[in-house]
Amino acid sequence: MHLPNRTPIQTPALVLLALLVQLCSGCTITRLYGGAQFRGDPAEIREGQSTRSDVLKLLGPPDAIEHQVWGDAFVYRYRQINSASITIDDFFFTGQTIFSFERTFDNSDTLIVLFDFDGIVNGIAADRDTDEMPLL
């Protein structure tokens, strides 16, 4: 059988194409966001002094209000999901996935403000986990 002669450029290009086809739908990056970041600085809230009205003015409406035996709790949450995956499929010969890797980070900035029965803040906790998320 006679094989056509190929120039030095054609051969690597064909190899590259073959590799790209082999790596079909290879890499996926996903970013999902839910809610809004804190609208004010939680450090301005003072335990034993700030009222429910102060908290509403500073941070706006909470995402959730929980009931506890000593009073209400306001929950503010901003959620971010970063996901990256790579898949290598063999479409031609076996039709199977040769390699798959996925990594997902589901982090939230969470702020909880506890009130007593009189609507005075008696506890606060804040966590900013979205700052620690890797880019990929």
Add this chain to the structure above:
Amino acid sequence: MIHLRLVLVLLASALLPACFIVRGHQDRPINQDLIPTIQRGVTTKNQILEMFGPPQAVDGREIVAAGDLLGVPGDHRRVEQLVAARYFRYAYYRANGWALITFVFNYVDADIKSDNLIIFFDGNDLVQDYAFAKDTELLPRFGPLSR
């Protein structure tokens, strides 16, 4: 040379991107013009219902300690009881999504935000507190390019 052109055409076709833009809306926008007319201690629950219609959430629970109310000394058991609505929550959700799909690389970006109005009432059905946040204005319109 024909082979090289064919390779380039195939390569370009393989990498051709498809772009998806998604917009989602849930419930109806909150009428912002009415919010400044709410007055603490004056506006009633019925007036709120007339202004904004039925809320998405109503909470009618309250934790009480009967012993505390009666002034009985000691650590009292807290109980939950149903009361008149303590707060109304109005919400309007929007979602903006964006995706770039190619043969070898995909990027997906989606964001959900909401406008929220929460109104607390006292025992006389008068507005005690309220707060409004228009977070849908923060939605990126072109994915990471406008974030």
